Amino acid sequence: MNVVVNGLMTNYLKVGSGRRVIILLHGWGDSSATFADFGRRLAKNYTVLTVDLPGFGATQEPPRPWGVDDYANFVVTWLNKIGQKDVYALIGHSNGGAIAISMLGRKLIKSKKLILIASSGIRDIYKMRRVILRSGATIARLPLKILPKRTRNRIKRRAYEAIGSDYMMMPELDASFRRLVNQDMQETATHIDTPTLIIYGSADDTTPLKYGQLFKDAINQSRLEVIEGAGHMIHQEKAEKVAALSKDFLNA
Amino acid sequence: MRTVAIIFGGRSTEHDVSIITAIASVIKPLELAKQYKVEAVYIAKDGSWYWDDKLKDIQLYQSGEIDEFMRRAAKVHLLFDNGLTLVKSSQFAGRKMYKKIDIVFPAMHGTHGEDGELMGLLEMANVPYVGCDFRASTVAMDKVLAKQVTQASGIKSPSYIWFRSDQLSKPNEPLNRIKDLKYPLFVKPAHLGSSIGISRVEKESELMNALEVAVHYDDKVIIEEAVPNLIEVTLPIMGNDELRPALLEHPLTKPKDFFDFDTKYIGGGKKGGSKGKKGAQGYSEIPAKLPKELYDKAEKTALDVYRALGCSGIARVDLLIDNKAGEVYFNEVNPLPGGLYAHNWRKAGVSNVDLVTKLVTLAEQKWQAKQKLTTSFSTSYLKQF
Numbered sequence: 262m263n264v265v266v267n268g269l270m271t272n273y274l275k276v277g278s279g280r281r282v283i284i285l286l287h288g289w290g291d292s293s294a295t296f297a298d299f300g301r302r303l304a305k306n307y308t309v310l311t312v313d314l315p316g317f318g319a320t321q322e323p324p325r326p327w328g329v330d331d332y333a334n335f336v337v338t339w340l341n342k343i344g345q346k347d348v349y350a351l352i353g354h355s356n357g358g359a360i361a362i363s364m365l366g367r368k369l370i371k372s373k374k375l376i377l378i379a380s381s382g383i384r385d386i387y388k389m390r391r392v393i394l395r396s397g398a399t400i401a402r403l404p405l406k407i408l409p410k411r412t413r414n415r416i417k418r419r420a421y422e423a424i425g426s427d428y429m430m431m432p433e434l435d436a437s438f439r440r441l442v443n444q445d446m447q448e449t450a451t452h453i454d455t456p457t458l459i460i461y462g463s464a465d466d467t468t469p470l471k472y473g474q475l476f477k478d479a480i481n482q483s484r485l486e487v488i489e490g491a492g493h494m495i496h497q498e499k500a501e502k503v504a505a506l507s508k509d510f511l512n513a
Numbered sequence: 514m515r516t517v518a519i520i521f522g523g524r525s526t527e528h529d530v531s532i533i534t535a536i537a538s539v540i541k542p543l544e545l546a547k548q549y550k551v552e553a554v555y556i557a558k559d560g561s562w563y564w565d566d567k568l569k570d571i572q573l574y575q576s577g578e579i580d581e582f583m584r585r586a587a588k589v590h591l592l593f594d595n596g597l598t599l600v601k602s603s604q605f606a607g608r609k610m611y612k613k614i615d616i617v618f619p620a621m622h623g624t625h626g627e628d629g630e631l632m633g634l635l636e637m638a639n640v641p642y643v644g645c646d647f648r649a650s651t652v653a654m655d656k657v658l659a660k661q662v663t664q665a666s667g668i669k670s671p672s673y674i675w676f677r678s679d680q681l682s683k684p685n686e687p688l689n690r691i692k693d694l695k696y697p698l699f700v701k702p703a704h705l706g707s708s709i710g711i712s713r714v715e716k717e718s719e720l721m722n723a724l725e726v727a728v729h730y731d732d733k734v735i736i737e738e739a740v741p742n743l744i745e746v747t748l749p750i751m752g753n754d755e756l757r758p759a760l761l762e763h764p765l766t767k768p769k770d771f772f773d774f775d776t777k778y779i780g781g782g783k784k785g786g787s788k789g790k791k792g793a794q795g796y797s798e799i800p801a802k803l804p805k806e807l808y809d810k811a812e813k814t815a816l817d818v819y820r821a822l823g824c825s826g827i828a829r830v831d832l833l834i835d836n837k838a839g840e841v842y843f844n845e846v847n848p849l850p851g852g853l854y855a856h857n858w859r860k861a862g863v864s865n866v867d868l869v870t871k872l873v874t875l876a877e878q879k880w881q882a883k884q885k886l887t888t889s890f891s892t893s894y895l896k897q898f
Binding site: 262263264265270342343344 | 710712718722725726729730
């Protein structure tokens, strides 16, 4: 379904018919389609709403680089626009988790439950590593400039892949991405008073388990579940397990 | 050997679909026919024209090497010499290469192509071209005009109203007129192809959001009643005077109000995580399983629409059938159906090669008939001045 939110053509989906409404928020470089399997499992008991965030899937790009809070404001505006007042639960994967934290930590909406799946939003662990890499990148970029654009992009992509960055996935949104990775959500998370389930995979390189522990410390009523051997796309890799954990938590 | 130029790509949301139509459904079968010299003319998303044999390879677009190609390749010039000649600078000392085109095969979808703009250019060049002329294309690609013209020929459409986007700044007047319509309604941009910007509206409270979506894409909006007990069918037709229908096709898509993750996307997701199943779209029933009487009625309606709009060469007519009432309504016309609807023609006994050669022949016949008309004559008007 389409709706215009703040001038942006926005694509969203509504599935299921339960009385309780759950919002799913996808990660960076992803789209609402990421929840195909997971969302369908939840839709058996709940009404599931999910949106392509601006710049991803079938939603228009934001007019300027956006940070986490901008995305959070967008989600709230979207919910108002489609007349969705009551939200039972927010579920966010990766950057979608950071957005959910921003929404609840800043009290933009009320939700009875929160589930963070391999959420991003912790920036300081690798801060030193990033600072070093960034200055390295600036120096390394200089000689790259003389290469043809295609070769340059290929080398850049390889380098960013090597350091585990999503940076090159959406080259047109890189300014937004740089804003996102500079924002830490821990302080915001301490304002959350919603019961929260935190799910991480033990083999996640993108948002390591350590992030989960930090969020668990930050959020009062939270519980951390670890899925052994699972990576970052945990809701796809272990859809059944993640859905079962989520349902138990939501039904409780 | 005559030369056929296939023009494809273009400044349209359906740019990529056009590449597939051109390469798979037009260029390949035309080359197999071995009766023509085939030239590929590609219009980039920025509107630049290119002409090169390399453009016939789908790999070029899939690999993204097209960007590199465009940086190096010379753009093509068009020469109007009571016909159409392609001109480009060759890599050797800027020598110019010329290629006289005998027939053009437009393979463009959507705006700036299928809507008659390209056909107008070809008409000016006085070169034979495949498919509907610019008049029929323009009318066909405007959902409101197409309904008005077919209604004047006694063909039924679901009840509708339309308005211009600027009228939405004072929404009371259009909203009052919408009150005469029965919900559920469909709100559509008037000019856009495929299903872009279309919303189904169940109740009045959903109406404004749907109108906003439609005017985001188009300056003209149509609002029409949904047909109850709906069976959607579509019929590809070819011919100038004598018409040949293919088979009535019933696309097996899920109803528009059934929202499922699969219908919008196939695959996607980051890091290759999402497997993605084949969506409901892409399956259809050919021929549509309808009672003989209803099948014939639908086929006749489609042929009537084709004639009423003045289509020629090829077009596909979409119809809406109220299965209980046995009523057939006109929905819209695609002057250049994606992939020429070759899958349907094959089932109707027309191979891809037969289809494209037949279409080229129809283009030549139409052009020859037009040459018999007098368009200019000598007068003494200048001397009297």
